[in-house]
Amino acid sequence: MGRSRSRHFWSLPNPALPRCSGRTSSGRRNGCSLGCGHRSDRSSPVTAPQPVVLVTGDEIGLVGEAVREVVSLALGRDDRSLALEELTEDDYRTDDGFEVARLVDAAQTPPLLSERRVVVGRHLGRFGDKEAIAPLVAYLADPLETTALVVVWEKGAVPVQQRLNPVPKSLLEAVVNAGGEVRKTSVGRGREAQQWLDDRLDEAPVELDRSARVLVHSRLGEDRPAVVPFLETLAAVFGTGAALGAEDVTPFLRIGGDVAPWDLGDAIDQGDVPKALDCLSRMMGVGGRHPLAVLSVLHGHYGRLLRLDGSGISDEKGAADALGIKGYPAKKALQTSRQLGGDRISRAVKLLGDADLDLRGRSAWPSELVAEVLVARLASLSRR
Numbered sequence: 001m002g003r004s005r006s007r008h009f010w011s012l013p014n015p016a017l018p019r020c021s022g023r024t025s026s027g028r029r030n031g032c033s034l035g036c037g038h039r040s041d042r043s044s045p046v047t048a049p050q051p052v053v054l055v056t057g058d059e060i061g062l063v064g065e066a067v068r069e070v071v072s073l074a075l076g077r078d079d080r081s082l083a084l085e086e087l088t089e090d091d092y093r094t095d096d097g098f099e100v101a102r103l104v105d106a107a108q109t110p111p112l113l114s115e116r117r118v119v120v121g122r123h124l125g126r127f128g129d130k131e132a133i134a135p136l137v138a139y140l141a142d143p144l145e146t147t148a149l150v151v152v153w154e155k156g157a158v159p160v161q162q163r164l165n166p167v168p169k170s171l172l173e174a175v176v177n178a179g180g181e182v183r184k185t186s187v188g189r190g191r192e193a194q195q196w197l198d199d200r201l202d203e204a205p206v207e208l209d210r211s212a213r214v215l216v217h218s219r220l221g222e223d224r225p226a227v228v229p230f231l232e233t234l235a236a237v238f239g240t241g242a243a244l245g246a247e248d249v250t251p252f253l254r255i256g257g258d259v260a261p262w263d264l265g266d267a268i269d270q271g272d273v274p275k276a277l278d279c280l281s282r283m284m285g286v287g288g289r290h291p292l293a294v295l296s297v298l299h300g301h302y303g304r305l306l307r308l309d310g311s312g313i314s315d316e317k318g319a320a321d322a323l324g325i326k327g328y329p330a331k332k333a334l335q336t337s338r339q340l341g342g343d344r345i346s347r348a349v350k351l352l353g354d355a356d357l358d359l360r361g362r363s364a365w366p367s368e369l370v371a372e373v374l375v376a377r378l379a380s381l382s383r384r
Contacts, residue, residue, distance in 0.1 A: 050074075050148070050179060050180050050181050051140075051143045051145070051147070051148065051149065051178050051179055051180055052140060052143060052148075052149040052150075052151060052175050052178050052179075052180035052181075053070045053074075053148075053149075053150050053151070053175075053180055053181045053182075053183060054151045054153060054167070054171070054172070054175045054180065054181070054182045054183065055067055055070065055150065055151070055152045055153065055154075055183045055185065056153040056154075056167055056182065056183070056184050056185065057153075057154065057184060057185030057186055058154065058155060058164045059185060059186075059187065059225040060154070061225045061226070061228045061229060062185035062186075062187070062225050062228065063152060063154050063185050065185075065228055066183055066185050067120065067122075067150060067152055070150050070183070071084065071118055071120060071150060074116075074118045074148035074150065075118055076116075078114045078115055078116060078118075079113075079114060082111075082112075082113045082114040083111065083114040083115075083116060083117055083118055084117075084118045084120070085106055085117065085118070085119050085120070086119075086120040086122065087102060087103050087106060087119070087120065087121050087122065088122045088123055088157075089122070089123035089126055089156045089157065089158070090158075091103070092123075092126065098126045098127065098132075099132075100121075100124070100127055100132065100133055100135055100136050101135055103119070103121040103124075103136065104135045104136055104138075104139045106119045106121075107119050107139055107143070107144060107147050107149050108139065108144055108147070109147075110144065110146055111146050115146070116146050116147065116148060117146060117147050117148070118147075118148045118150065119147055119148070119149050119150070120150040120152065121149070121150065121151050121152060122152045122154065123152070123154055123155070123156045123157065124151055124152055124153045124154070125153050125154050125155050125156060125161060125164045125165050126156045126161065126165075127165070127168075128165030128166075128168075129168060130168040130169070130170040130171075133168055133170070133171050134170075136151070136171065136174075137170050137171055137174040140171075140174040140175060140177070140178045140180075141174065141177075141178075143178050149180075151171075151175070153167050187224050187225060193222075193224055194217075196224065197216075197217065197220070197224045197227060198213075200224075200227050200228070200231070201213055201216065201227070201231075204231045204234075204235075205231060205232075205234075205235035205240045205241070206231065206234045206235055206238060206239075206240070206241065206242045206243075206244055207241065207242065207243045207244065208244055208245075208249065209243070209244070209245045209246075211245055211246035212244055212245050212246045212248065212249045214246075215246045215249060215250065215253065216230075216249065216253065219253040220253075221259040221260075221263075221282055222259055222260055230252060230253070233252055234248075234249065234252060237252075259279045259282050259283060261283070261297040262329070263279050264276060264279040264280060264283060264294070264297065264298075264375070265297070265298070265301045266332075267279050267379065268298075268301075268375065268378045268379045268382060269332075269336045269339075269382055270379075270382065271379055271380070271382040271383030272379060273376050273379040273380060273383075276375050276376070276378075276379040277372060277375060277376060277379075280294065280371060280372060280375045284368060284371065290367070291359055291367040291368060291370060291371035292359055292367075294371055295352065295355060295356060295359065295371070295374075298352060298374075298375075298378070299352055302345065302348050302349055302352060304323050304325075304333045304337075305333060305336055305337045305340065305345050305348075306345055306346075306349060307322060307323060308322065308323070308333060308334055308337040309337050309340075309341070309342045309345050310342060313334065315334075316330055316331040316334065319331065319333060319334040339382075340381075340382065344381055344382075347381060348378055348381055351374060351377055351378060351381075352374070355370055355371070355373075355374040358370045359371075
């Protein structure tokens with residue numbers, strides 16, 4: 001007999017009855033919480049959540065937020081203490097590593113004192129290949145109707161997992177085929193990331209005026225996921241719906257998050273010395289970049305300008321082809337190259353060469369000071 005694809009959960013008719021296998025005599029999985037083949041005495045079914053939701057991402061705050069939302073929807077009116085089971089990497093740990101079998105066992109267990117079970121599997125990023133998650137894929141081929149499974153593909157915590165493994169294709173396909181959802185929590189990059197932050201501010205539990213929004217964008221920089229706890233804090237302090245300005249939110253914002261490398265380049269090209277130095281400070285501070293890494297970024301920036309200078313290239317497409325980059329950054333590089341001209345580009349390259357020697361021991365200056373002087377000189381060069 002084929003799989004049951006019912007979308008209803010049925011209440012437990014008698015909590016005193018013993019637990020059974022979760023299948024009918026024909027072998028088909030059953031929506032009854034005892035799995036014994038009969039329906040509940042309730043005449044109206046409870047709307048079921050999706051059988052499985054896969055949450056992915058490497059930003060702890062965003063992943064946690066998504067998991068809370070999914071779990072809340074899956075629980076419905078059920079008691080968390082009875083219906084919810086959450087497993088972490090400690091539950092998968094064995095003498096030889098990690099195994100996903102414990103999560104599968106939990107997903108296959110029928111509910112006892114609730115209409116459904118919500119099973120959350122955290123730290124699934126520990127499993128990086130299809131063999132490791134094969135038991136989970138097999139379960140999703142015939143998921144238990146009374147289980148709402150939340151699979152959280154995130155990094156492990158102990159020991160710290162430095163890199164999040166990609167989700168195996170077999171698991172993605174299994175989730176979709178089971179009628180589930182893949183929920184990605186990525187902020188995105190560039191304009192997409194800016195739009196993500198704008199959307200978050202639009203949907204915030206407090207109302208930020210223009211000055212506050214500008215300040216949030218500036219202070220958070222590349223650390224946009226930090227807006228989630230930041231907005232929650234504001235709502236807790238001022239109350240939902242409070243109208244806030246820059247002065248209200250300033251105490252709750254740290255000095256500044258990391259910034260993207262192109263933000264430093266843009267500030268230098270605009271001749272904005274204070275902004276360029278602020279970007280540099282945040283890249284070396286919160287961003288943790290060594291001055292030599294910053295120098296490498298600037299070498300690439302001015303290398304592109306030098307490549308375009310005197311090349312005869314006059315349009316965005318030609319610049320993109322010559323530099324091997326996308327159209328928008330190529331267009332910006334072409335404009336900057338024209339504005340600076342060959343003489344100032346050559347002087348900038350010389351400044352970079354001198355700074356490189358100073359960072360490698362020629363000067364007794366601290367490396368941070370060498371980087372600051374370089375950035376200030378480059379930005380000043382763009383102002384002339």
